[in-house]
Amino acid sequence: MPAPSKTNKAEAKARAEIEKVLISQRRLARRIRLLAHEIERDFSGRDLVVVAVLNGTVVFLADLLRRLTLPLRLDFMGVSSYRLSASASDLVFTKELGLDVTGRDVLLVDDILDTGATLARVLARLRALRPRQIKVCVLLDKKARRVEDIKADYVGFSIPNQFVVGYGLDYAERYRNLPYIGVLRPELIAPEP
Ligand code: IMP
Numbered sequence: 001m002p003a004p005s006k007t008n009k010a011e012a013k014a015r016a017e018i019e020k021v022l023i024s025q026r027r028l029a030r031r032i033r034l035l036a037h038e039i040e041r042d043f044s045g046r047d048l049v050v051v052a053v054l055n056g057t058v059v060f061l062a063d064l065l066r067r068l069t070l071p072l073r074l075d076f077m078g079v080s081s082y083r084l085s086a087s088a089s090d091l092v093f094t095k096e097l098g099l100d101v102t103g104r105d106v107l108l109v110d111d112i113l114d115t116g117a118t119l120a121r122v123l124a125r126l127r128a129l130r131p132r133q134i135k136v137c138v139l140l141d142k143k144a145r146r147v148e149d150i151k152a153d154y155v156g157f158s159i160p161n162q163f164v165v166g167y168g169l170d171y172a173e174r175y176r177n178l179p180y181i182g183v184l185r186p187e188l189i190a191p192e193p
């Protein structure tokens with residue numbers, strides 16, 4: 001039997017910190033293909049600017065973009081919370097848009113819609129730039145925790161109120177590189193101060 005490779009060991013170590021795989025690579029790929037079809041149908045013939053929120057969207061975004069064949073431009077908005085935790089309080093904008101979105105059709109992409117505080121702030125910022133329309137696409141929707149009145153136009157998966165990592169999502173900036181969405185072992189999550 002061949003010795004396990006370094007990658008396998010890293011994978012096994014990460015797995016030990018994951019309680020369960022919530023959404024497999026296969027399910028992610030299948031759902032993203034369907035999301036891309038919906039987006040293509042709705043934005044065909046439009047002057048589309050995809051605006052992605054950094055950093056949690058990178059893996060989802062890369063897979064979604066490769067499925068979109070319509071002409072588009074891509075830009076990023078950087079949003080960060082001061083603390084390295086799950087909370088979206090104390091948001092700061094770390095990167096502003098470079099492209100002009102005035103009069104354009106914007107597809108705003110984010111990783112997860114939780115309380116909605118992040119998207120509420122980002123949407124207010126975008127609306128001030130007077131795009132023709134903004135549609136919101138999120139990979140995950142945790143409806144149970146919603147505080148702001150925000151709905152996404154495209155949702156990959158609705159998930160229960162559990163803390164998830166992987167496929168771009170982090171806990172204290174780790175686990176973003178897992179290829180699936182997993183539930184982190186609750187004992188690894190530090191209590192909110
Ligand atoms: P909201 O502002 O409460 O909607 O939270 C949105 C942000 O909180 C996301 O963009 C994530 O960065 C983070 N977040 C919320 N829930 C989770 C989770 O289960 N795993 C990882 N990050 C999360």
Ligand code: MG
Nearest residue numbers: 056086169170
């Ligand atoms: Mg985060």
